[in-house]
Amino acid sequence: MTTARAHTNIALIKYWGKKDPDLMLPYTSSLSMTLADYYTETSVHFDASLDADQFYLDGRQTPAAKVSAFLDLVRQQAGRQEFATVTSANHVPTTAGLASSASAYAALALAASTAAGMELSATELSRLARRGSGSASRSIAGGFVIWHRGHDDATSYAEPVATQPTIPIRMVVVLVNGGQKAVSSRAGMQNTVATSPFYSSFVTSNEAAIAPMQTALANNDFTMIGELAEASSYQMHATMLAAKPALSYFEPKTITALQHVQQLRQAGIPAYATMDAGPNVKILTLAPFVDRIVSTLRQDFKTVTVTQPGPAATLID
């Protein structure tokens, strides 16, 4: 049995929209921070005696269709045919307001490929994880990670940014709603790509933000990091809002949290908001300002957690 741990990540320069839904090739490159405190641990055991894949998630047997489809890719690459038992535990509580698909498919890619006898490079692992969930490609690497959009399966992969920042970047996660979202990312992306008159401008603008963000990270320029991250997030949500019908993940308390961020910044606190395809708000800041931000947000929110850059996916046992 082979066990891997992979951490989830938050995109600072966003991914939204697939150019190739089969190969999961994105329209834009994206840039993320892997998160220390939220991860998935997954064990894979290929077993010739099984007549179907078995999947246990957080202790419960769970339909294995998606996992099986991913294992088929691994079996194909490894030239193997056995079914497998997959046991997975998410340490990304739904109450964190963070998606677990990134850490889930990154851990599965590492555990399954290793269990199947392959020794994939980080690039190959990232390409494999991408096939499960686009953002999983970024969870193979630690710290700040760039996913090059590429133009085919070989060229679309993630790797750590060349020069990692040394300033103490932190992320405050504000839970607005931990429930299932009404529109999945997959459906939301499709609708946005198909109907938003702003989508092509989003692609151009978002792609153009990648290089400045790399520069900002290399320069430890937190103001620029925050501004670029916030702009990419708002532009992604604006692109959805312009779709037909309009797609919005905002809830009333999302606005409350965003207003707090604005007011904190007006008070001189470095705090920048970023949101994924859901109502929760994540706030980028520096370590000395975490307490002030957390206590401010706790006025209106019960669940406010803090995390920081985390490590690459790794084998454990």
Add this chain to the structure above:
Amino acid sequence: MTTARAHTNIALIKYWGKKDPDLMLPYTSSLSMTLADYYTETSVHFDASLDADQFYLDGRQTPAAKVSAFLDLVRQQAGRQEFATVTSANHVPTTAGLASSASAYAALALAASTAAGMELSATELSRLARRGSGSASRSIAGGFVIWHRGHDDATSYAEPVATQPTIPIRMVVVLVNGGQKAVSSRAGMQNTVATSPFYSSFVTSNEAAIAPMQTALANNDFTMIGELAEASSYQMHATMLAAKPALSYFEPKTITALQHVQQLRQAGIPAYATMDAGPNVKILTLAPFVDRIVSTLRQDFKTVTVTQPGPAATLID
């Protein structure tokens, strides 16, 4: 003394952004509904004995700089030099969540030009009102009104749409916040035009919605009217949200109202949201559905009012 009354209006296909801030030429054409229940009454009296313009708004003497600048245009066109006393009463309570600048400058244009001895055509009046506030150009006409963006002072004016709908269109106004907004429309437009990567797509998309809206009005196609209006509104707000820094007029209860609209529609009620540069939500519907919509919104909002298409600007007494 000459007195005019002009009604405010709500844009169904939006106006956002000036190509020429002096002449108030917009980047896109827009299409509005003049509103029955909200209007401004303004009296103008040119008086050779005055040594400055005097402005009384809702019974109080008020700084006259903006009014004077507008009167200068009228004096220039009329070849007159006297200062004037201007007395204005807004029957657009701030608690309605509707801007009064449209009705204010439309009433002022009609009263001042008449008092100065001119007899302007509706087109000329619309061009004059435009110089005070872009949306005022539309408040010269009644019912459903198109403001042709034009390319110079002569060609940028509003007029009634060729074929007015005969279905009983109503507008439910949901007051989220009647206070002064933090960012004026003027400043918001400038920032959006200058920094939003989506602005040129907004211009193209919004301009392209004008002809279909005219067709929908001519065909009494309320579903199409509502869908086009809602899309134009969301696209305008999306364009702002993508500006740097992001500009949002959404408040938490704005989202609550928008969620109600969505749920009403899911329940089969024809209800479409439109918003201007502020947090309030206006809901387009048909007369038979007004009671249901009002009672639903009253669950969360104290001030919910209803209006319908209103008349052109007119001289009174």
